[in-house]
Amino acid sequence: MRKHADSPGRPMRVVIFGAGGNSLAIADAILAAQAAAGRKSPHRLLGFLDDLPRNRGATVLGFPVLGPISSASELRGCWFINGIASVESFLKKPELIARSRMPIERFVSIVHPGATVSASALVGRGTAILANSVVCPDAKIGSHVIMLQNSSVNHHSSVCDHATISAGVTILGYAEIGESAFIGGGSSIAPYVKVGGGALVGMGAVVIRDVAAGEVVAGNPARPLAPKKAN
Numbered sequence: 001m002r003k004h005a006d007s008p009g010r011p012m013r014v015v016i017f018g019a020g021g022n023s024l025a026i027a028d029a030i031l032a033a034q035a036a037a038g039r040k041s042p043h044r045l046l047g048f049l050d051d052l053p054r055n056r057g058a059t060v061l062g063f064p065v066l067g068p069i070s071s072a073s074e075l076r077g078c079w080f081i082n083g084i085a086s087v088e089s090f091l092k093k094p095e096l097i098a099r100s101r102m103p104i105e106r107f108v109s110i111v112h113p114g115a116t117v118s119a120s121a122l123v124g125r126g127t128a129i130l131a132n133s134v135v136c137p138d139a140k141i142g143s144h145v146i147m148l149q150n151s152s153v154n155h156h157s158s159v160c161d162h163a164t165i166s167a168g169v170t171i172l173g174y175a176e177i178g179e180s181a182f183i184g185g186g187s188s189i190a191p192y193v194k195v196g197g198g199a200l201v202g203m204g205a206v207v208i209r210d211v212a213a214g215e216v217v218a219g220n221p222a223r224p225l226a227p228k229k230a231n
Helices: 021-040 069-074 090-098
Strands: 012-017 043-049 078-082 216-218 223-226
Touching (some): 012 021, 012 069, 021 043, 043 069, 043 078
16 A cells, blocks of 8 residues: 555546546546646546446546546556446446456546545555545555545544445544445444445444444444345
């Protein structure tokens, strides 16, 4: 893992995977940084890649959908970030990213200028931290994580690769969010709790006990809603 800021000598042309809501929020973060920093902004938005036929040739926020994700290798001199992470698709994030055939070094992290990331926090590549979110001291955020608006990861907590943190989530100290887990909007994770890989925490849940890998939980306090998924 590395510090959250990329430090290129000139602006990096960024292409976002997906043209849905999360991708729009990432685009907004890039544009907000450009507005705040002008020529000193490290990133410039080039457009989107999306596999849905209805989005072929579309324009999103004034930027084009340039083709499917598999065409990423044709975009010379570009860097990438994934915005695809819904309840339906969150477990497929590694597969979607692999479809681009791009190495991890070609992915950038995007931090909205309205977000706060502690100088002692670590953030991996290809991660998005969106408006008004906070990453506290000694927290660790993995690669290809999406952290939506108004969420917080408290001190000494960790969020593993490919996880999705929805809007308005509170993750308290020393908690651990497993790889490819999905934390639903408005939910809270108590200190020292571990959420296993591929688990789904429902909207508004209050998680006070560990969640097994692949488990689906919801409620206050959170309880299992469905059998644990097979590995």
